[in-house]
Amino acid sequence: MLVTGIKSKPVYAPLQADTRGRYHLMLGMGVGAAPLLRVIAQMHTTAAAALKHTRVLYIPEAAPAIEQFRASVGDVQSFADAAALLDRFRVILGQSLMGTRLYVAGPESFIGLAMKIALEFNLNKDEIRAEECGSLARRVYCIHCRATTENVRTNIVRCIACERWLLVRDHYSRRVAAYMGVMVDAEVPGELPPVKEMFL
Amino acid sequence: MNDSQTIAVEVVGIEQVTPQIKHFKLAPVAGGTLPVFSGGSHIVVVMQGAGRVHRNPYSLLSTPQQLDTYEIGVRRMEESRGGSHFMHDAVEVGSRLEIAHPINLFGLDKIARKHLLIAGGIGITPFLAQLEDLHGGDVPYELHYSVRSHEHAAFLERLRRREGARLHMYYDSEGQTIAFESLLATQPLGTHVYVCGPAGMIKHVIATAQLCGWPDSHIHWEQFSAPPVGDAFEVFLSRSKKNVHVPPDQSLLESIEAAGVEVPYLCRGGVCGFCHTRILELDGELIHNDHYLSDADKAKGKSIMPCVSRARCKTLVLDL
Numbered sequence: 001m002l003v004t005g006i007k008s009k010p011v012y013a014p015l016q017a018d019t020r021g022r023y024h025l026m027l028g029m030g031v032g033a034a035p036l037l038r039v040i041a042q043m044h045t046t047a048a049a050a051l052k053h054t055r056v057l058y059i060p061e062a063a064p065a066i067e068q069f070r071a072s073v074g075d076v077q078s079f080a081d082a083a084a085l086l087d088r089f090r091v092i093l094g095q096s097l098m099g100t101r102l103y104v105a106g107p108e109s110f111i112g113l114a115m116k117i118a119l120e121f122n123l124n125k126d127e128i129r130a131e132e133c134g135s136l137a138r139r140v141y142c143i144h145c146r147a148t149t150e151n152v153r154t155n156i157v158r159c160i161a162c163e164r165w166l167l168v169r170d171h172y173s174r175r176v177a178a179y180m181g182v183m184v185d186a187e188v189p190g191e192l193p194p195v196k197e198m199f200l
Numbered sequence: 201m202n203d204s205q206t207i208a209v210e211v212v213g214i215e216q217v218t219p220q221i222k223h224f225k226l227a228p229v230a231g232g233t234l235p236v237f238s239g240g241s242h243i244v245v246v247m248q249g250a251g252r253v254h255r256n257p258y259s260l261l262s263t264p265q266q267l268d269t270y271e272i273g274v275r276r277m278e279e280s281r282g283g284s285h286f287m288h289d290a291v292e293v294g295s296r297l298e299i300a301h302p303i304n305l306f307g308l309d310k311i312a313r314k315h316l317l318i319a320g321g322i323g324i325t326p327f328l329a330q331l332e333d334l335h336g337g338d339v340p341y342e343l344h345y346s347v348r349s350h351e352h353a354a355f356l357e358r359l360r361r362r363e364g365a366r367l368h369m370y371y372d373s374e375g376q377t378i379a380f381e382s383l384l385a386t387q388p389l390g391t392h393v394y395v396c397g398p399a400g401m402i403k404h405v406i407a408t409a410q411l412c413g414w415p416d417s418h419i420h421w422e423q424f425s426a427p428p429v430g431d432a433f434e435v436f437l438s439r440s441k442k443n444v445h446v447p448p449d450q451s452l453l454e455s456i457e458a459a460g461v462e463v464p465y466l467c468r469g470g471v472c473g474f475c476h477t478r479i480l481e482l483d484g485e486l487i488h489n490d491h492y493l494s495d496a497d498k499a500k501g502k503s504i505m506p507c508v509s510r511a512r513c514k515t516l517v518l519d520l
Contacts, residue, residue: 020410020413020415021413021415022385022412022413023413093389096388096389097385097386097387097388097389098384098387098388098389098390098391098409098412098413098414098418099385099412099413099414100389100413101413121313121389121390122309122311122312122313122389122390122392123389123390124415124417124418125417126415126416126417127415127417
C-alpha cells in the first residue's frame with residue numbers, strides 16, 4: 001500500500017536540552033508538558049543560567065502543569081488552544097535573535113503546525129527539537145481540492161470539502177503541515193479498501 | 201573536472217586594483233557566452249607555466265547575468281608556489297588560459313531571512329557576485345569588509361556606488377576592527393552568516409557565532425587553502441602501476457597529474473571533497489591539510505585529499 005516507507009514522514013526523538021543555544025523557546029500542549037519539564041530539569045543540573053533565557057508557551061488542556069513550569073521558568077504563558085498559542089509564537093519568532101532553540105512537545109498535528117511557522121522563519125533542523133506525545137491524529141491535505149481535513153484517525157477518510165474518499169499516505173509536507181491524501185476509489189468509484197483506525 | 205573539459209579563454213582586460221590585487225577579464229576564445237553561474241562560484245584557472253602547470257581556484261566576481269566575460273581578482277601571494285606570480289607577471293591582455301567550468305561551494309541560502317556577509321581582503325571576491333544576486337531583492341543584507349588600509353580596499357568604488365549604507369568598512373591602519381560578538385549576538389532569527397578571508401578571521405567568526413548560539417547550518421565560509429609545501433615523498437598508483445615523486449613545492453595532485461594520471465577535481469583547495477582518494481597501503485604518516493574529511497576520518501588514514509594533503513612516509517599506495 002502507499003502508506004509506508006516514505007522518507008518525508010517526520011521522525012521525532014526524545015527532547016534534550018541544547019545548551020549551545022543562547023535562548024530557549026518551548027511550546028507544549030497537554031501531556032507535552034512532561035518532556036519539556038524533563039528538559040528544564042536537565043538545564044537545572046547542567047546549565048542553570050539557560051533557564052533565565054527560557055520561555056514556555058503552553059496549552060494546559062486537562063493536564064495543568066503551568067505551576068510546575070513557573071517553579072523554574074520566569075516567562076510562562078498559558079493558552080486556551082493551539083491557534084492562540086501559534087499566533088503568539090509567530091510574534092515571538094519575529095522578535096527573536098539568532099541563537100534561539102525551539103522545543104516542541106505535544107500531538108503530531110500541533111508539532112506540524114509549529115514547525116510550519118518555524119520554517120517560515122528559516123529555522124533549520126539543528127535549531128528545532130520535537131517530541132511527539134499524545135494523539136497521532138493527522139492533518140490530511142486533499143491533493144485534489146487542497147482542503148485540509150483535521151483529526152484524521154483512519155487510513156481512509158472523506159475530504160471535508162470535495163467529499164472524495166482519500167487514502168492517507170505517509171507522504172508529509174512540512175510546508176502545509178499535513179499528510180497527503182489521494183483519491184482511493186478513482187478506478188472503481190465506491191470500491192474502498194477496509195477502513196481501519198490507524199492514527200490514535 | 202579534468203583538463204579535457206576546460207574552456208579556452210583570452211585575457212581581454214587587466215587592472216591593478218590594489219598594490220597586491222589584479223582584476224582580470226576573461227572572454228571565451230570561441231566567442232559567444234560562458235556557462236551560467238551563481239554568486240559565490242569559483243573557476244579553476246589552468247596556467248602553462250615554465251616547466252609546470254598551475255591550477256588555481258579563483259572566485260568569479262562578475263555579474264552572474266553577464267556572461268560574455270568572467271572576472272576574477274588575483275592577489276599576489278608573498279609565498280606563492282607560482283600560480284599567483286604567473287597571473288601577475290606573465291599574463292597580459294591577449295594571453296590565453298584554460299578555465300574549468302564554474303562550481304559553487306559558497307552559495308547563498310535561498311530561504312534566509314537576512315544575509316550577513318563578512319569579507320577580509322581578497323575574500324571580498326565571491327561576495328561581489330553574490331551582491332549582484334542580492335541587490336534589488338527583498339531579503340535584507342549587510343556587508344562588513346575589513347582591509348589593511350585605504351589603498352588595499354579593492355573594488356571599493358563599485359561597492360560604495362551599489363551598496364551605500366549596507367556597506368560597513370573597517371581599516372586595520374586606523375585601528376578599526378569588526379565587533380564580531382556584538383554583530384553576531386544581535387542578528388534576527390533566520391540570518392545566515394558568510395565569511396571569506398584570512399584563515400584566522402574565518403576561525404574567529406565560526407567560533408564567535410557558535411558562542412552566540414548559532415547552529416552550524418547558518419554559518420558558511422570559504423577558504424581555498426594553497427597546497428602547503430612539505431618534504432618530498434614517493435607514491436605508487438596501484439591501478440596505473442606508476443611510481444610518482446612528489447617534490448616539496450608541488451602538491452600530490454599536481455604530481456599525479458604531471459605523471460599523466462587524471463584525478464577528478466573541483467576546487468583544488470581542500471574544500472569540495474571531489475578528489476577524495478583511497479589509500480591502499482601506508483607506512484608513515486599523512487599530513488591532512490583539507491577542510492573536508494572529519495577528524496575521525498583523518499585519524500583512520502584510509503583516505504586523502506591529494507589537492508592539499510601530503511605524507512611523510514616510506515610507502516604510500518593509492519587506489520588510482
